[in-house]
Amino acid sequence: EVQLVESGGGLVQPGGSLRLSCAASGFTFSKHVMNWLRQAPGKRLEWVSRINCNGCSGDGVQYADSVKGRFTISRDDVENTLYLQMNSLKPEDTAVYYCAVYGLPPGGQGTQVTVSS
Numbered sequence: 001e002v003q004l005v006e007s008g009g010g011l012v013q014p015g016g017s018l019r020l021s022c023a024a025s026g027f028t029f030s031k032h033v034m035n036w037l038r039q040a041p042g043k044r045l046e047w048v049s050r051i052n053c054n055g056c057s058g059d060g061v062q063y064a065d066s067v068k069g070r071f072t073i074s075r076d077d078v079e080n081t082l083y084l085q086m087n088s089l090k091p092e093d094t095a096v097y098y099c100a101v102y103g104l105p106p107g108g109q110g111t112q113v114t115v116s117s
Contacts, residue, residue: 001026002024002026002027002101002104002107003024003025003026003107003108004022004023004024004098004099004100004101004106004107004108005022005023005108005109006020006021006022006097006098006099006108006109006110006111007020007021007022007023007111008020008021008111009096009097009111009112009113009114010112010113010114011114011116012089012113012114012115013115013116013117014089014090014091014115014116014117015088015089016089016115017085017086017087017088017089018086018089018113019083019084019085019086020036020083020084020086020097020099020111020113021081021082021083022034022036022081022082022083022084022099022108023080023081024080024081024082024099025080027101029075029077029080030053030054030077030080031053031055031056032053032101032102033050033051033052033053033056033101033102033103034050034051034053034073034075034082034099034100034101034102035047035048035049035050035099035100035101035102036048036049036050036073036082036084036097036098036099036100037097037098037099037100037106038093038095038096038097038098038113039095039096039098039110040092040094040095041094041095043095045098045106046064046095047064048063048064048067048071048084048097049061049062049063049064049067049071049073049084050062050073050102051073051074051075051082053077054077061073066092067086067093070086070087070088070089071084071085071086071087072084072085072087073085082099084097084099086113089113089115090115091115091116092115093113093115094113094114094115094116095112095113096110096111096112096113097110097111097112097113098110
């Protein structure tokens with residue numbers, strides 16, 4: 001059973017930084033492309049970033065235009081953990097952030113990120 005546990009969210013001022021983590025278990029993490037997604041209040045789920053797996057075809061990392069240049073996705077296949085480093089945060093980044101296996105919907109509880117002064 002795929003289990004994903006997000007953490008690292010919180011309240012941060014505009015321009016600040018946060019690092020999100022996603023602990024994965026129940027599947028062979030290293031063999032799967034992974035996504036970060038987010039859902040702001042009253043809005044649809046939005047894709048944020050994707051990271052390829054070692055040995056998989058395709059581009060290494062991809063970002064939504066809204067976060068390009070500010071967010072960095074990475075993974076640790078030894079620790080089975082996905083990361084999202086978020087810099088220069090804006091109020092519009094406020095959302096619940098989820099990680100997900102590519103092709104599957106988010107399965108965790110997500111972690112709340114609030115950007116406000």
